[in-house]
Structure formats: C-alpha cells, structure tokens
Amino acid sequence: MQVTQHPDRNRNSCVALKYNLPLKSTDLNQSTDKQRAAWPVSVCRQRFTAVQGLPEGGATNAAAEPDSDDEYIELPEAQHIIREANFGGDLVADLRAHFEKRLGNPLEASSERFCFDWWHVPDQYTLLRCPANVFFDAGLHERLVDALAEYGERVLGCRGISPLWLSVYVDGCKQEWHTDAPHGPFAFVLSLTHWEERRFSGGETMLLQPHVLDYWRSFDSSKGTETPQLVTHVPPQYGQLLVFDGRIPHGVRLVEGTRGNPLDGRVVLHGWFTQPQPFIAGALTSEEATPALNDCLETLYEELGTLPPAVGTVTVKLDVTGETGKVTDLAFLANTLVARPSGAADPEDVTQATLACIAQHLAAARFPTSPGHTAITIPLTFA
Known part of the structure; x- marks a missing residue:
C-alpha cells in the first residue's frame, strides 16, 4: 500500500530515529512459559515511581512500593x-x-x-x-x-x-x-x-x-x-x-x-x-538521541519479554532537560493495549504491568546534555 509521508518542514520532530534495534512485536512478546509464570500478578495497577527514586542505571522493580514523596504518573486505561x-x-x-x-x-x-x-x-x-x-x-x-x-x-x-x-x-x-x-x-x-x-x-x-x-x-x-x-x-x-x-x-x-x-x-x-516511528523535536538531533534511546530500549525489551503477551500500540512522549539529559516528564499519548489470553493472569494486571515497565525504563533513560529542551515521541507496537 502506498503511504503519504509528512514533509520534514526543516524541523527535528519529523526526522524518524533509525533504531539499531528493530521495534518488532515478536521481540516484545516472546517469553517462555516459565518466565510468564514468574511474573508478579500483584504489580501495582494505578501508579508507579517514575521520576524520583530511580537509580541512575535503570528502573526500580515494578512491584516495589513507592515512597510517599515520590512523583507519580498515572497508567492510562486503553482508549480505542x-x-x-x-x-x-x-x-x-x-x-x-x-x-x-x-x-x-x-x-x-x-x-x-x-x-x-x-x-x-x-x-x-x-x-x-x-x-x-x-x-x-x-x-x-x-x-x-x-x-x-x-x-x-x-x-x-x-x-x-x-x-x-x-x-x-x-x-x-x-x-x-x-x-x-x-x-x-x-x-x-x-x-x-x-x-x-x-x-x-x-x-x-x-x-x-x-x-x-x-x-x-x-x-x-x-x-x-x-x-x-x-x-x-x-x-x-x-x-x-x-x-x-x-x-x-x-x-x-x-x-x-x-x-x-x-x-x-x-x-x-x-x-x-x-x-x-519515533520523533524528536528540540535541541537534540536524532543522531545524538539514538544511542541513548537504543540503550534504554534494549533493557526495556528484555524485561518486556518476561511479561505475559499483549497486543496494541502504546505511544509515549518524553520531555528531556538539556542541562542534565534526564527525563523530566513522561506522558502516554495513545494506548490500545490489550492482554492476550494467558493462563490465569488478570488482563488488567497484564496491561498495567506492561505500561509500568515501559514508563519506568523510558523515564530512567539518560540522554546527552544539550543547549535546551527536547521532546521525544516513541510509539511501541505489540502484535
């Protein structure tokens, strides 16, 4: 099928990041039955620690209880x-x-x-x-x-x-x-x-x-x-x-x-x-942001592979500060994720755990410092 592409308009937000890691649903959903059985169904459903309290190298455990002073991000309901x-x-x-x-x-x-x-x-x-x-x-x-x-x-x-x-x-x-x-x-x-x-x-x-x-x-x-x-x-x-x-x-x-x-x-x-496809707008170029994004996605894919399978599209927007390269805000733009039937796991637990995993890893990403603010939009497709 032919596709009409949006013109670049000389701005970074229309430059698609070229992932070294292919964003394929098979990578996101492949996991063994043993790994699926080990997934904690008791993972929190509504909120998780996203900005504060995360170690420099990665995300906290999805099932961990957040501290009372932590900032929260609401995990969205599916919107079809x-x-x-x-x-x-x-x-x-x-x-x-x-x-x-x-x-x-x-x-x-x-x-x-x-x-x-x-x-x-x-x-x-x-x-x-x-x-x-x-x-x-x-x-x-x-x-x-x-x-x-x-x-x-x-x-x-x-x-x-x-x-x-x-x-x-x-x-x-x-x-x-x-x-x-x-x-x-x-x-x-x-x-x-x-x-x-x-x-x-x-x-x-x-x-x-x-x-x-x-x-x-x-x-x-x-x-x-x-x-x-x-x-x-x-x-x-x-x-x-x-x-x-x-x-x-x-x-x-x-x-x-x-x-x-x-x-x-x-x-x-x-x-x-x-x-x-991902888009970047602001101080960072796609060439500057891609390595850090690939590093983050690699660990994200590994953890998603341990969760029960889901299908749909999740689009996340990151706000990155230029001074430190840290993610200062994360927002879910679109979410059509639903759980595939998988044993006794509750479908809501499956989707909430997947969303929490995505958000925790992306919120912990570290990008190069830059002269100003950068916004990065990342769609993830599960099939």
Missing part, C-alpha cells in the same frame, strides 16, 4: 476510540464547499462529476467512493494531508497516512462488520456530513465494545444485554475526526431515506494512520 470535534478549523468548510461545487448542479454534464465508483461487495460494502486526491484540487488535498499527518505525529506517533478516500452514502449504502488491522494501527473518519440537518436515518459508525470481544470473562447471567451494551454508535458530526483502533470489528449503519442527492447523504473522508 478518540473523537476530535471541529478538526482542522476552516479546512472542513473548504472541503465541503468544494464537494458541493462539484456536485451541486446535476444538469451540468461536466467531467468533474464522473469520478465516483459505485462500490458494491454483496453482504459487505455498498457505497459511492472516490480517491480524495482525484476529487479535490492539489492545494486543498495537500492541506488535508498536512492536517492529518500533523495530528498523527503529535497524538499517535504515526509518521504516515494511507491514501485518502472520499465516500458518500445514500439510501441503501452501508458497511457490514469488518476489521482494518493490516492497514495501520489507527483508522480514521473525517465527517463532511451536515449531521444535524440530515434527512436520513442510520449512517453512524458502529464499533463493537471491547468487552464483547472477551465476552465470557465478564459474562453476568443475571443481566440482559441489548445493542447499547454491545455496540458503540458514533454519529458523523460535521467536522468531527473519529480515530479508532482498526482491530475492533466495525461498520456503518444502513442509510435510509435519502435516495438520490449525494449532497444530502453521509459524506466522509477516511483512511489509516500508518508508520508508527
């Missing part, structure tokens, strides 16, 4: 759905205006109207679609790519985006349940739909709730379940960027009620964030 309202400022209005201009007068037999594919896969997909770079002019398309790529870098740690699609749903259009795991760690939908003025029903993005994918572990025979307890419906509000874990089965509810006019339908742009 992100909604960003009013994405891109005037960008969405300009995209919608271009859409209406090209399709506004059905009596004009212009070649600009002859670009949509009626995509129909029986029992799976029915919709109108067109490559976004074909439909929008070059300048507008570039603005769209730049806005999405900047968001992918800043929030998800993803350097690329897939080629974008413009899709229109009129009466009878839908997407049945499917997953997008091979395309990238995060899927997205940017809505150009005038949702509040719609003349149709349906059109929401459907996502299975995570507990449904592990149904029997949380099954309660005393409670009944209906659609709201099983499926999350996300309406395509105008200007909303919906980002979600592409591994989760999802689809689009059947659109009914707007038979002919595409201007009255569900209009969205969609694709995938791809190429999770």
Whole structure:
C-alpha cells in the first residue's frame, strides 16, 4: 500500500530515529512459559515511581512500593476510540464547499462529476467512493494531508497516512462488520456530513465494545444485554475526526431515506494512520538521541519479554532537560493495549504491568546534555 509521508518542514520532530534495534512485536512478546509464570500478578495497577527514586542505571522493580514523596504518573486505561470535534478549523468548510461545487448542479454534464465508483461487495460494502486526491484540487488535498499527518505525529506517533478516500452514502449504502488491522494501527473518519440537518436515518459508525470481544470473562447471567451494551454508535458530526483502533470489528449503519442527492447523504473522508516511528523535536538531533534511546530500549525489551503477551500500540512522549539529559516528564499519548489470553493472569494486571515497565525504563533513560529542551515521541507496537 502506498503511504503519504509528512514533509520534514526543516524541523527535528519529523526526522524518524533509525533504531539499531528493530521495534518488532515478536521481540516484545516472546517469553517462555516459565518466565510468564514468574511474573508478579500483584504489580501495582494505578501508579508507579517514575521520576524520583530511580537509580541512575535503570528502573526500580515494578512491584516495589513507592515512597510517599515520590512523583507519580498515572497508567492510562486503553482508549480505542478518540473523537476530535471541529478538526482542522476552516479546512472542513473548504472541503465541503468544494464537494458541493462539484456536485451541486446535476444538469451540468461536466467531467468533474464522473469520478465516483459505485462500490458494491454483496453482504459487505455498498457505497459511492472516490480517491480524495482525484476529487479535490492539489492545494486543498495537500492541506488535508498536512492536517492529518500533523495530528498523527503529535497524538499517535504515526509518521504516515494511507491514501485518502472520499465516500458518500445514500439510501441503501452501508458497511457490514469488518476489521482494518493490516492497514495501520489507527483508522480514521473525517465527517463532511451536515449531521444535524440530515434527512436520513442510520449512517453512524458502529464499533463493537471491547468487552464483547472477551465476552465470557465478564459474562453476568443475571443481566440482559441489548445493542447499547454491545455496540458503540458514533454519529458523523460535521467536522468531527473519529480515530479508532482498526482491530475492533466495525461498520456503518444502513442509510435510509435519502435516495438520490449525494449532497444530502453521509459524506466522509477516511483512511489509516500508518508508520508508527519515533520523533524528536528540540535541541537534540536524532543522531545524538539514538544511542541513548537504543540503550534504554534494549533493557526495556528484555524485561518486556518476561511479561505475559499483549497486543496494541502504546505511544509515549518524553520531555528531556538539556542541562542534565534526564527525563523530566513522561506522558502516554495513545494506548490500545490489550492482554492476550494467558493462563490465569488478570488482563488488567497484564496491561498495567506492561505500561509500568515501559514508563519506568523510558523515564530512567539518560540522554546527552544539550543547549535546551527536547521532546521525544516513541510509539511501541505489540502484535
């Protein structure tokens, strides 16, 4: 698949660090049954010592009790759905205006109207679609790519985006349940739909709730379940960027009620964030930061190999002070980590132990001194 890369813009944050150690999920999750059995299930779930109290050479034991004076970092819950309202400022209005201009007068037999594919896969997909770079002019398309790529870098740690699609749903259009795991760690939908003025029903993005994918572990025979307890419906509000874990089965509810006019339908742009890679911004260059980061990752990988397996993407941002080269702040930007079934280990314990391990090692990293502050974004992919 082709990948659209974000331009470097002459700043360090767009220079991908070239790891000597490949960031491969097989390295992160391989461990023996004996090692997994030795993993302490009692590891703290909510907080761990991150900045103070760490030895110079590495992290403390994940299960150790922190001192009362230590600083803490909250370990995040998995977030499989992100909604960003009013994405891109005037960008969405300009995209919608271009859409209406090209399709506004059905009596004009212009070649600009002859670009949509009626995509129909029986029992799976029915919709109108067109490559976004074909439909929008070059300048507008570039603005769209730049806005999405900047968001992918800043929030998800993803350097690329897939080629974008413009899709229109009129009466009878839908997407049945499917997953997008091979395309990238995060899927997205940017809505150009005038949702509040719609003349149709349906059109929401459907996502299975995570507990449904592990149904029997949380099954309660005393409670009944209906659609709201099983499926999350996300309406395509105008200007909303919906980002979600592409591994989760999802689809689009059947659109009914707007038979002919595409201007009255569900209009969205969609694709995938791809190429999770580290970024550096600030005083340190990638060449200066890479050796220290590799040293830290080597020990991190070794300890992760002793934990039960998990799958997903975790993106962490480090703030590094120039005076000492120490990490002064650590923040989790994205987290879709879930535990693979593994014996009697509690899934929450597995993910919390993995997150604590990542944070403790990265917080203990030591970088070269520099004239100023540096921010490093590190995505870790487990598969």
